[in-house]
Amino acid sequence: MSASLKSGMPGNRDAFAAYLCDETALDVLRPVVIELGWPPEKCNKGGLRNAIQSLSVSASPNILMVDLSESGDPLNDINALAEVCEPGTVVIAIGQVNDVRLYRDLLASGIHDYLLKPLSANALRDALTQAQAVFMAPRGGEEEGVKHHVSTAVIGTRGGVGASTLVTSLAWVFSTEKRMPTALLDLDVHFGTGALTLDLEPGRGLTDAIDNPSRIDGLFIERAMIRANDNLAILSAEAPVNQPLMTDGAAFMQLQEEFKHQFEMTVLDMPRNMMINFPQLLTDVNVIVLAAEMSLASARDTIRILSWLKTNAPHSQVVVVANKVQPGAGEISRPDFEASIERKIDVIIPFDQKAATNAAKLGKTFVDANGSAKASAAIKQLAARVIGASEEDEGDAAAGKKSLLGSLDLKGLLAKKKSAPVAEPAE
16 A cells, blocks of 8 residues: 555645544644645545545545544555545544554555644644655655566467467566566456466456556555465456457556556567557567467468567567477478568477376466476576567667767778778678
8 A cells, every 4th residue: 555655646636635533633733734835624524434435536635634533443444545545645644542553554554654642733744744755755766767677468379379378387487487576467358367377366457447447556456466476466357258348458558557667577468359459558568479389370370460560569579489389290390380471480389288287287387387398498498588588679779879989890990991992702
């Protein structure tokens, strides 16, 4: 709650609002509020529950003061308040219970400060001044510069090529072996298997995000995503099949933006129809893993998707993966496949039905369940390739910022000047 409440931007909201239970406390508060330049009518009668009711139908202020005196379960009520508070709100609680444990629990839940009754003008003034400073402080990470974030999309050329298996395995490798805080976003809203592969319930997080894109913030991400391990969180869905996907893609864009602030890696399971309908989803994707099989139809679709990516995602590095490869069993040989798509296959992953069955029975990712399998080694090679491609992309961007003189090979130019102007034979 704390990270979420303090991570938003100011926006066009009221500077302050208070919900206090008794007139005595309000009489002490109003002069301080006037002194700070805020309207005294924002000091409302009523405690935490009144605040929750009011904020559920109106924008929350920059600084919010709530009275817990009439609350039977302050911590649960504070969680209910978090549901209606917009990101960036700094909350000060007031109460009658002088308990260190309660104080610590409230601070841990995201409250900025906790003041005891009876209130004093000096204590209120100090608390509100500090709250202003916290609210106006730079958003986390702004002072240190933006942390490098890698976004990877996995797209299957056809259904059944194993793209979703690659997604979950890559996410597992990034989060456990590479120790990268990782978000897995399964964009197959009706039939996604991201959560199922890890033996998890998908929850309603993704469908809620699609229905209410404006509510997506740090707190929403924290509550909606399902934890698979300490470094891996999943956002998936099993939307009713009788409900078509009604979205312009804004929710997915907002989710990706929030992931940048909370994770080092985002892995997107992107069905082909989502790629076509919402090409803007690839705007910030660094690496695209294109999963194919050694078949005529897959070769045709690989050609078409590569052409589409060249136009719609020219900034992304594409890694072509041949998955479920059985020697001598493919419709097309590797040389013929590569000749038809006019580029090399980057990674070959062998077919291993026994290992896939074992992973399904254990409710684990393919790599987690089959650490010593050849296919797992190939997937880990793919993970390293993705990270390497993203670092190469970052290096190219940095190189583009160097001066023109810095990019010239002066030694080479001087050497050419000294040598005789003899034309080199064509190779």
